[in-house]
Amino acid sequence: SSHLNLAVVAGDGIGTEVVEQGLLVLEQALRGTGTTVRTTDFDLGARRWHATGETLTDDDLAAIRTHDAILLGAIGDPGVPSGVLERGLLLKLRFALDHYVNLRPSRLYPGVTGPLAAPGEVDFVVVREGTEGPYVGNGGAIRVGTPHEVANEVSVNTAFGVERVVRDAFARAAARPRRQLTLVHKHNVLVHAGHLWRRTVEAVNAEFPDVTVDYLHVDAATIFLVTNPSRFDVIVTDNLFGDILTDLAAAITGGIGLAASANINPDRTAPSMFEPVHGSAPDIAGQGKADPTATVLSVAMLLDHVGLPGAARTVEAAVAADLAERGAAERVRSTAEVGKDLAARVAG
Amino acid sequence: SSHLNLAVVAGDGIGTEVVEQGLLVLEQALRGTGTTVRTTDFDLGARRWHATGETLTDDDLAAIRTHDAILLGAIGDPGVPSGVLERGLLLKLRFALDHYVNLRPSRLYPGVTGPLAAPGEVDFVVVREGTEGPYVGNGGAIRVGTPHEVANEVSVNTAFGVERVVRDAFARAAARPRRQLTLVHKHNVLVHAGHLWRRTVEAVNAEFPDVTVDYLHVDAATIFLVTNPSRFDVIVTDNLFGDILTDLAAAITGGIGLAASANINPDRTAPSMFEPVHGSAPDIAGQGKADPTATVLSVAMLLDHVGLPGAARTVEAAVAADLAERGAAERVRSTAEVGKDLAARVAG
Numbered sequence: 001s002s003h004l005n006l007a008v009v010a011g012d013g014i015g016t017e018v019v020e021q022g023l024l025v026l027e028q029a030l031r032g033t034g035t036t037v038r039t040t041d042f043d044l045g046a047r048r049w050h051a052t053g054e055t056l057t058d059d060d061l062a063a064i065r066t067h068d069a070i071l072l073g074a075i076g077d078p079g080v081p082s083g084v085l086e087r088g089l090l091l092k093l094r095f096a097l098d099h100y101v102n103l104r105p106s107r108l109y110p111g112v113t114g115p116l117a118a119p120g121e122v123d124f125v126v127v128r129e130g131t132e133g134p135y136v137g138n139g140g141a142i143r144v145g146t147p148h149e150v151a152n153e154v155s156v157n158t159a160f161g162v163e164r165v166v167r168d169a170f171a172r173a174a175a176r177p178r179r180q181l182t183l184v185h186k187h188n189v190l191v192h193a194g195h196l197w198r199r200t201v202e203a204v205n206a207e208f209p210d211v212t213v214d215y216l217h218v219d220a221a222t223i224f225l226v227t228n229p230s231r232f233d234v235i236v237t238d239n240l241f242g243d244i245l246t247d248l249a250a251a252i253t254g255g256i257g258l259a260a261s262a263n264i265n266p267d268r269t270a271p272s273m274f275e276p277v278h279g280s281a282p283d284i285a286g287q288g289k290a291d292p293t294a295t296v297l298s299v300a301m302l303l304d305h306v307g308l309p310g311a312a313r314t315v316e317a318a319v320a321a322d323l324a325e326r327g328a329a330e331r332v333r334s335t336a337e338v339g340k341d342l343a344a345r346v347a348g
Numbered sequence: 349s350s351h352l353n354l355a356v357v358a359g360d361g362i363g364t365e366v367v368e369q370g371l372l373v374l375e376q377a378l379r380g381t382g383t384t385v386r387t388t389d390f391d392l393g394a395r396r397w398h399a400t401g402e403t404l405t406d407d408d409l410a411a412i413r414t415h416d417a418i419l420l421g422a423i424g425d426p427g428v429p430s431g432v433l434e435r436g437l438l439l440k441l442r443f444a445l446d447h448y449v450n451l452r453p454s455r456l457y458p459g460v461t462g463p464l465a466a467p468g469e470v471d472f473v474v475v476r477e478g479t480e481g482p483y484v485g486n487g488g489a490i491r492v493g494t495p496h497e498v499a500n501e502v503s504v505n506t507a508f509g510v511e512r513v514v515r516d517a518f519a520r521a522a523a524r525p526r527r528q529l530t531l532v533h534k535h536n537v538l539v540h541a542g543h544l545w546r547r548t549v550e551a552v553n554a555e556f557p558d559v560t561v562d563y564l565h566v567d568a569a570t571i572f573l574v575t576n577p578s579r580f581d582v583i584v585t586d587n588l589f590g591d592i593l594t595d596l597a598a599a600i601t602g603g604i605g606l607a608a609s610a611n612i613n614p615d616r617t618a619p620s621m622f623e624p625v626h627g628s629a630p631d632i633a634g635q636g637k638a639d640p641t642a643t644v645l646s647v648a649m650l651l652d653h654v655g656l657p658g659a660a661r662t663v664e665a666a667v668a669a670d671l672a673e674r675g676a677a678e679r680v681r682s683t684a685e686v687g688k689d690l691a692a693r694v695a696g
């Protein structure tokens with residue numbers, strides 16, 4: 001039997017609540033696979049920062065690196081200045097561990113009602129670049145706080161960085177029945193970055209002749225996400241556009257309570273990280289109100305990543321069955337109840 | 349009687365079709381106001397570029413400057429490389445004429461069915477900054493076409509530029525019944541630009557104590573636009589976020605066939621420009637299929653800008669009445685028929 005060494009960053013707010021349920025389901029899903037999970041808890045996030053002023057030390061990072069994967073809940077509370085934990089912890093993990101594929105699937109499960117009147121069948125995945133773009137932290141400001149302040153943000157895009165994520169997206173598209181890849185950018189305005197993305201997609205397409213490619217400006221993509229989400233199969237896009245599109249994608253498929261994500265290092269030079277798209281939701285924290293489903297679906301992505309697709313499908317099927325029956329439910333269940341029910345379904 | 353000297357840039361594709369109807373309605377709306385319109389046509393856009401290689405010459409710009417306002421249809425065709433006309437003509441006009449307030453109202457008119465199942469009442473306006481941000485064209489690339497290419501895009505934000513548009517947005521919010529202003533940015537990642545926006549909104553709020561302010565990250569804003577669009581009154585945001593949000597806003601209120609916009613120079617040091625949010629739509633151009641309503645609503649914004657709010661309201665009322673009856677219509681009308689009907693309603 002083998003071990004899955006999992007670094008757990010439960011984080012703040014509802015993060016700890018949903019991660020507990022995610023781990024419950026994970027353990028259940030691993031039964032009979034010959035793999036057992038060993039978790040190491042990392043005390044990272046707002047609590048730690050308030051206590052010590054630390055976000056992610058070199059030692060933390062080195063310790064996390066020794067694990068096979070990371071399960072992250074959510075980071076942040078209103079007492080921490082904006083950007084400190086995002087850039088000092090969450091994005092630092094994504095960048096340091098080279099999570100260049102930020103994978104965010106959107107699926108409208110039967111029984112789930114979203115805001116769209118006629119969504120049709122929705123089943124696409126956004127491959128969001130995770131280590132470049134406007135997220136690199138290469139901005140700066142002068143004369144801060146004066147009438148002459150200038151604040152710049154630099155989006156850095158490299159052939160190396162764009163090509164590797166585009167190739168990953170093509171491979172994913174090639175493995176799906178529809179084999180359709182949509183590049184989303186804004187190359188009519190962001191001409192330098194946009195044309196690099198466009199040329200790269202054209203070039204890599206030669207390696208995947210079966211994949212059909214199209215292009216949308218990011219503004220137009222938001223329109224199609226609400227008027228015709230069925231048109232999407234795989235979307236590849238930059239870090240910021242991916243951030244925006246995946247929240248919208250979550251909204252049209254039942255909300256961020258259901259939206260899973262994986263920050264993947266496809267080269268496996270460092271552990272990949274699995275996290276719900278939602279945040280720490282301080283307004284509902286500690287009340288057992290959070291939906292652990294997004295975390296559970298992130299656990300399914302983790303299982304896929306560690307080579308246990310059977311267990312991953314079992315978890316997804318449990319979620320699908322649970323969602324199908326929610327509409328008929330008498331009352332809204334607590335976080336722990338949903339977790340228990342999902343674990344029970346996984347146990348069969 | 350006075351004259352309204354209007355520069356007309358009908359442009360390409362459906363641009364020429366919708367502008368013709370916009371002018372028809374404008375003339376009708378001006379009757380009895382004591383103002384007459386004198387138009388100057390400017391041959392700008394893809395046709396001109398194909399013929400001469402020119403986008404917007406200094407002479408063109410100087411001639412346009414002598415007018416009171418600009419009515420623009422749409423620019424571009426697939427034969428022009430991406431970015432050439434956007435940056436060389438459309439954005440050049442916005443930047444050169446200091447259109448720092450890009451105003452984009454969204455209203456769900458009775459009778460209009462959008463993609464949302466339960467939109468509620470939707471009536472908000474996006475004040476999009478128009479002369480800064482990632483639109484400044486301050487990017488560049490090295491080693492283009494090689495595996496070592498680096499392509500950067502720089503978002504430039506100044507206290508001067510942010511403050512003037514924020515103040516304009518506050519003034520608009522203060523004049524509306526709900527007096528609510530939402531700043532949309534991404535200050536947890538784009539910390540330099542984001543914090544400049546945030547500090548500016550806080551500071552200017554002191555001048556408008558009656559206005560309630562809140563803040564949303566751009567990703568969260570897309571969620572609320574589909575789950576609870578009624579929550580918005582005035583949104584103020586940067587050039588790129590505004591581009592994205594206003595296409596989404598158009599989609600949820602009936603589509604870009606209805607979405608009007610005004611590129612305003614509030615200091616009146618140069619003519620403001622009124623244009624539908626949609627593009628030149630080469631796929632339906634020349635077929636009389638384009639909806640001129642967005643252009644007609646842009647004409648209403650023009651009338652407001654030139655101090656004829658009565659005429660503006662008449663045009664809006666004509667559009668509202670027309671939209672209310674569309675659902676019951678036997679057939680889809682042509683561009684010219686819609687224009688004629690709207691002009692007839694304006695005539696009373």
Ligand SMILES: CC(C)[C@H](C(=O)O)[C@@H](O)C(=O)O
Nearest residue numbers: 086090091243277536537567
């Ligand atoms: C918290 C924030 C830094 C993060 C992002 O922008 O990537 C979040 O919105 C997400 O999508 O995971």
Ligand SMILES: CC(C)[C@H](C(=O)O)[C@@H](O)C(=O)O
Nearest residue numbers: 188189219434438439591625
């Ligand atoms: C055509 C393009 C340059 C333009 C923009 O990005 O501003 C358009 O999308 C708009 O919203 O007016």
